[in-house]
Every structure is written in C-alpha cells, then in structure tokens.
Amino acid sequence: MGVIKLQLKINGLWLLLIVAAGFFCLLYIWFTLFPGRVNPEVLNYFSEQQVHDGRAYSFVPGLLFALSFLAQAAFLIWLVFGGRAVAISRFFQQITGRSIWSYVLFFLVLWLILKLISLPFDLYTSFFWQHHWGFSTQTLGAWWSDYIKSSGLELVLSAAGVAILFGIIGRWPSFWWLITAALVSLWLVLQSLLWPVLISPLFNRFEPVRDPEVTAMVQQLAQKARLPVDQVLVMDASKRTTRANAYFTGLFGTKRIVLYDNLLSDYPMNQVKAVVAHEMAHWKQGHIIKGLLMGVAANFLIWLVLFLVLRSMVPSAGYYPPYTWAVILLFFLLVSFVGSPLQNYFSRGMEREADRVSVMLTGDVPGAVQLEVNLAVKNLSDVSPPNFIRWFSYSHPPALTRISDIKQEGRELK
Structure with missing residues (x-):
C-alpha cells in the first residue's frame, strides 16, 4: 500500500487552526526580535539599565517558547x-491486534519523541539561561532529578488517561x-483539590509560617477580608531559584496561601503584606472557582469540536485507530496555542481585580x-513588552x- 493512501486530508478547520497558529507564532517571533520603542512612562519607576536588562533576559525564553511550539507542531x-x-x-496493530496495547505503544513512542523535541528548549531555558542571569540555585543533577520526576508523573497519568479515553470511545462511540x-x-x-x-510536596517542602509578625499580619488581613485562612505556608523555593x-x-x-521563603527573607514586611493581601483577594473574589467553571465550559466545547473533527477524518464508524491519538495531540496543541490570548485575557482581569x-x-x-517595582527589578521582568506579546502570552498585567491600577484604587479610597 502506498503512503499516499495512508494520508489524512487537511480540511477547512485544520487549515484555519494551522494558519492561525503559524501566524501568531511568526508575530510572536517578530516582536521578540524587534520589540519596538520603550514606553517612556516606565522611566518614572525604572532606570534605563533595568529596562534593558528586563528585555535582554526575556529575549531567549520568549524566542525558545515560540521555536519549541513550532518544532512540536511541525512534527x-x-x-x-x-x-x-x-x-x-x-x-503496532499488526503486532498486538486491536487490543489496548496498540494504543499504549503508540502513545509511548509519541510521548518519547515529543519529550526529546522539547528537552533542549526546556533545558536551556530553565537551567542554563537561569544560571546565566543568576536566578537558578540548582545543580544540573538536581534539575535532572526534577525533570525525571515530573516526566514520570506525566507519563503515568497520561498513559492512564489514554487507556481510559480509548476504552470510552470503544464502548460509547457516539457519546x-x-x-x-x-x-x-x-x-x-x-x-x-x-x-x-x-x-x-513531591517537589518542595512546605511548613507553616513561624514568624509571629507575619502570623499576626495574616490574621489581621484575614479578619478584615472575612476569610477563614487556616494555612499560610512557606515553600523552600530558594533551593531552586532566587526569585x-x-x-x-x-x-x-x-485551600492555602503559599509564600516563597525568598519573599520573606528579601522583602520588607509592608511588601510581604501586600503580597498576602493580593493572594487573599484571589480567595475572596472566588477566582479559583471562576477559573474552574470557565475551564469546564471550554472543556466541553473543545471535546465536542474534536468529536466533529475526528468524525470527518476517521473512516471506520465507531472505531478510532491508535493514530487518532496523534490527531488529538495536534488538535489540542493548536487550540491551546491559538486560544492563549483568550485564556490570558481572563487571567489578567482576575489579577487586576486582586x-x-x-x-x-x-x-x-x-x-x-x-512591591511591583521591586518584583519587576529583581525578577528581570520586561516592563515595556510589545502589545502583541502582552496580549498573547501575559497571564499577569505588566x-x-x-502600578496604574493600584494608584487609581488608592485615589478612589480617599
């Protein structure tokens, strides 16, 4: 049988997704390479060197993010x-027949290839680049330990998910x-939950806040916010980063509020209080519940669209071969990338409200x-990002x- 008979056709929706993702990716690369002029207002809070350092630091992670997506999507x-x-x-079906093992084998091979594609980007961005700028406190061995642990967890959960998915498809092909x-x-x-x-806890150690000044401050804020804050924990983030x-x-x-140990050691109490108040605001405004509800609604819509897409691609009614998993992965990769601006729009709205x-x-x-100035300076944030990159990928406002929102709220409180 010739390869041409094995090919799946690109229909209108696939063409739209591929073109939209490619267009967004090229724009992202363009504005990463050519970010444009700095907003002069940022110089009221940051020096020219701080602005330059923020852009210089953000350049490589931004570029590798886009290139990693391109590599995986192209494959x-x-x-x-x-x-x-x-x-x-x-x-695989010739080896195992139509058993669940053909799906598991196909999943394992595809998972491994995609991991190998993304590994160089992940390693450089999260280890070498972080060391270059003095953020990472990890050894290479510790980085690999984290990577293997998280990859193993991902592999187990994903393999179980694939087995369950195709079991459901085989039993209820229409629903x-x-x-x-x-x-x-x-x-x-x-x-x-x-x-x-x-x-x-597999990756970090969490302990209750022991500083009585911090504990008293948290209790005072919780009382004012009318929140039953039982757990404020400190995480040993310093074993990986200076952030x-x-x-x-x-x-x-x-429910719990988690503070990096770096925050408590490197920031004055009034700024720690501002951070705790921000996290309590997320709690008070029900942002996790709202985010979950939006995620559930989007989840049903996306699976319905995927069902319609697969129905037009897979020839055998009621039977989805192992290669369906590659189609599903590509669909979710493209949809999540193209849908990033919408997801980040809602996230930025919640952050501004908090x-x-x-x-x-x-x-x-x-x-x-x-606090906003110190966080931006110490974390080397790009304080004047291009509008497209802010719109496309920023989950938090710049x-x-x-600062503008905080000052506006202060004026309204007077």
Whole structure:
C-alpha cells in the first residue's frame, strides 16, 4: 500500500487552526526580535539599565517558547498529514491486534519523541539561561532529578488517561466526547483539590509560617477580608531559584496561601503584606472557582469540536485507530496555542481585580507600588513588552499597568 493512501486530508478547520497558529507564532517571533520603542512612562519607576536588562533576559525564553511550539507542531503536522501516523498505527496493530496495547505503544513512542523535541528548549531555558542571569540555585543533577520526576508523573497519568479515553470511545462511540469531557472536568476539580497535598510536596517542602509578625499580619488581613485562612505556608523555593513569589491554591479543605521563603527573607514586611493581601483577594473574589467553571465550559466545547473533527477524518464508524491519538495531540496543541490570548485575557482581569482588592485590604498604596517595582527589578521582568506579546502570552498585567491600577484604587479610597 502506498503512503499516499495512508494520508489524512487537511480540511477547512485544520487549515484555519494551522494558519492561525503559524501566524501568531511568526508575530510572536517578530516582536521578540524587534520589540519596538520603550514606553517612556516606565522611566518614572525604572532606570534605563533595568529596562534593558528586563528585555535582554526575556529575549531567549520568549524566542525558545515560540521555536519549541513550532518544532512540536511541525512534527505532529508531518506525522498526521504525511501518512506516518497511520503507518505506525498499523504496525503496532499488526503486532498486538486491536487490543489496548496498540494504543499504549503508540502513545509511548509519541510521548518519547515529543519529550526529546522539547528537552533542549526546556533545558536551556530553565537551567542554563537561569544560571546565566543568576536566578537558578540548582545543580544540573538536581534539575535532572526534577525533570525525571515530573516526566514520570506525566507519563503515568497520561498513559492512564489514554487507556481510559480509548476504552470510552470503544464502548460509547457516539457519546464518548460527552463522557470524556465530564471525566476531564472532574479531574480538573480533583487536581485543584488534591494537587497541593499530594503532588506539590513531591517537589518542595512546605511548613507553616513561624514568624509571629507575619502570623499576626495574616490574621489581621484575614479578619478584615472575612476569610477563614487556616494555612499560610512557606515553600523552600530558594533551593531552586532566587526569585520571590507567592500563590493561592486548593479547594475547600485544601485551600492555602503559599509564600516563597525568598519573599520573606528579601522583602520588607509592608511588601510581604501586600503580597498576602493580593493572594487573599484571589480567595475572596472566588477566582479559583471562576477559573474552574470557565475551564469546564471550554472543556466541553473543545471535546465536542474534536468529536466533529475526528468524525470527518476517521473512516471506520465507531472505531478510532491508535493514530487518532496523534490527531488529538495536534488538535489540542493548536487550540491551546491559538486560544492563549483568550485564556490570558481572563487571567489578567482576575489579577487586576486582586490588585485593587488588596489595596482595599491594606490601605497601603506606596507599599504596593514599591512591591511591583521591586518584583519587576529583581525578577528581570520586561516592563515595556510589545502589545502583541502582552496580549498573547501575559497571564499577569505588566508592572506599569499594575502600578496604574493600584494608584487609581488608592485615589478612589480617599
């Protein structure tokens, strides 16, 4: 049988996704290479050297992000529409028959190839580049330990997911997308609930805040916000990075605010208070629940569209061969990339809301402004990113926007 008979056709939706993803990727590369003029307003808060350093640091991660996506997308497009996925799929079926093992073998081979494609980009961005700028405190051995641990976890969960997915497809060929969407939605909820207590401790140590001044400050903010804050934990982030950060995570009984140990050691108390207030604002405004609800709605829509796409591509009614997994991966890779601006738009909106509410809780506008300046300087943020890159990939507003929002909220409180 000739290769031409093994090829899948690119229909209108695939063409739209591929063209849109390619267009966005090329624009991203263009604006990374040629970011344009610096907004003169940033010089009210940052020196020219700080602005230059932020752009210089952001250049390589931005470029490698786009190139990594291009490499993976190009490989999957070649695999799916060049006939190779069908050929490999048939080879595994000849060995195992129509058993679940043909799907597992196809998944394992594809997972390994994609890991090898992305590895050089990940290694350079998260290890060598971080060491070049003095952020990483990891040894190469520790980096590999983290990488192997996270990859192993990903492999186990993904393999189980693939086996369940194709089991569902075989049993309910007309409604598999609905059942799968429901199970993935349940997984999103369980992940938010259990990740902080089961998975995060595999990579970091978490301890309750022991500083009585911090504890008193947290209790005072929680009382003002009317929140039952039971757990404020310190994470040993300094074993990997010099960066400072904090986050709010969990659902129901696993809710907690997590502070990097670097934040407590490197920032004054009024700025730590601003960070804690920001995370409490996420809690108070229900941002995790809102994010989950939007994720669940998008999840059902995407699986429905995928079902319609596969129905037009897979010839045998009710049977989806192992190569279907390559089609699914390509679909999700393109959709997640093209959908990044929408997802980040909602994320930035929540961050801006949390900034405003945090100022209401602390009443300390100068402290919040200085925090944004210090975070941007110490983390080498690009404080004047090109509009396209900000729109496409920023989950948080740039420093200047956050400072403006904080000052505006301060004026309204007077």
